[in-house]
Amino acid sequence: MTQRTWLITGISSGFGRHMSEQLLARGERVAGTVRKLAAADDLKARYGDQLWLAQLDVTDTAAVRRTVDAAFAALGRIDVVVNNAGYGLFGAAEEVTDEQIVRQIQTNLIGSIQVARAALPHLRAQGGGRILQLSTVGGQAAFPGASLYHASKWGIEGFADALQQEVAGFGIDITIVEPGGARTEFRYGGSQLGPRMAAYDGTPASMARRMLEERTAVPIGDPARMVALMIASVDQQPAPKRLALGSDAWTAMQRSLAARLAELEAQKDAAFSTDCAA
Template sequence: MTQRTWLITGISSGFGRHMSEQLLARGERVAGTVRTLSSVDDLKARYGDQLWLARLDVTDTPAIRGVVDAAVAALGRIDVVVNNAGYGLFGAAEEVTDEQITQQIQTNLIGSIQVARAVLPHLRAQGGGRILQISTVGGQAAFPGASLYHAGKWGIEGFADALQQEVAGFGIGVTIVEPGGARTEFRYGSSQLAPRIAAYDGTPASMARRMLEERKAVPPGDPARMVELMIASVDQQPAPKRLALGSDAYTAMQRALSARLAELEAQKDLAFSTDFPA
C-alpha cells in the first residue's frame, strides 16, 4: 500500500485521536492539529517524523491557511483531509449566550469551511484527494436542547453537499460522516452546557441538560470501529456522499428523513399550484 498523508484537525481526543493512532500504526503519515501540543506528546515520542504537528485554533482563519501551507511544504502533499475539530453545545436556543453561539458557529461551521477552502488549491494542483467532513446524526435529525449544535452541523452538511458537486471534476471526493453516539470524550468531556433558564425545566429541551448533568447514558458506538470504516471509505470509488455510523444514527436519520419526505409529498399539489400557468 502506498503511504498516504492525512491532515486531521483536532487529534488530541475523540475520533481525531483514534484515527491518528490507527493511521500511524499502519505506517501512514499524519499532519495533526491540536490546541495544545503537549496533549499528543506520547504519539510524537512513538512515531517521530511520521507525525507532523501544528498548534491550531480553527476559529483563526489566517492561521488555518498558514498551517495547511506549512504542512504541504513539509510533507510534499496531502492526500486526505479530515475536518474533525469541533464540540457540542447543549441547551435551549434562549438559554445559550451570545458568546457561546459565536464560538460554536465559528468552530463547527466556519472553521470547517475555511479548512476545506485552504486545502482545495493544493488538492487541485496535485490532481485530486479526499475530504472527510465529520458531522453527526444531528446533521440530519434534530433534537430539542441542541438547536445551536444543529445549526452548525446542518450548515456544514449543506456546504459539503454542494462542495461535492463543485470539486468532483478535479478528482476530489467529499464524504460527510454521520456518527451516532460514541464512547469518546465528546459527550461528557468537551461538550458545553448553556446557562439554565428555569422556565425550560421539564420541557423537551431539558432532556439534553439532564443527560449531560447525570452522566449516566452510555453511547452505543465503538469509536475505534467507526474510525476503521471512515478510513476504509477513502478507498471507495467514487467517494460515498454520506457515511452513517451507529444503530442510533441510522434509526434516528431514517425516521427523520421518512417524515420529511412524507410531509413534502403531501404538499405536491400545493407546491405546483404556485407556478405560472403553462
C-alpha cells in the same frame, strides 16, 4: 494497502485521536493539529517524523491558512483532509449565551469551511484528493436542547453537499461522516451547556441538560470501529456521499428522512400549483 498522508484537525482526543493512532500504527503519515501541542507529545515521541504536528485553533482563519499551507509544503502531498475539530453546545436556544453561539458557529461551521477552502488549491494542484467532513446524526435529525449544535452541523452538511458538486471535476471527493453517540470524551468532556433557565425545566429541551449533568447515559458507539470505517471509506469508489455510523444514527436518520419525505410528498399538488401558467 495504499500508503497515504492525512491531514486531521483536532487529534488530541475523540475520533481525531483514534484515527491518528490507527493510521500511524499501520505506517501512514499524519499531519495533525491540536490546540495544545503537549496533547500529542506521546504520539510524537512514538512516531517521530511520521507525525507532523501544528498548534491550531480553527476559529483563527489566518492561522488555518498558514497551517494548511505549511502541512502541504512539509509533506509534499496530502491525500485525505479530515475536518474533525469541533464540539457540542447544548441547552435551549434561549439558554445559550451570545458568546457561546458565536464560538459554536466559528468552530463547527466556519472553521470547517476555512480548512476546506485552504486545502482546495493544493488538492486541485495535485490532481485530487478526499475530504472527510465530520458531522453527526444531528446533521440530519434534530433533537430539542441542541438547536445551536444542529445549526452548525446542518450548515456544514449543506456546504459539503454543494462543495462536492463544485470540485468533483478536479478529482476531489467529499464524504460527510454522521456518527451517532460514541464512547469518546465528546459527550461528557468536550461539550458545553448554556446557563439554565427555570422556564425550560421539564420541557423536551431539558433532557439534553439532564443527560450531560447526570452523566449516566452510555453511548452505544465503539469509536475504534467507527474510525476504522471512516478510514476504509477512502478506498471506496465512488466516494460515499454520507457515512452513517451506529445503529442509533441510522435509526434516527431513517426516521427523520422518512417523515420529511412523507411531508414533502403531501405538498406536491400545492407546490406545483404556484408555477406560472406560461
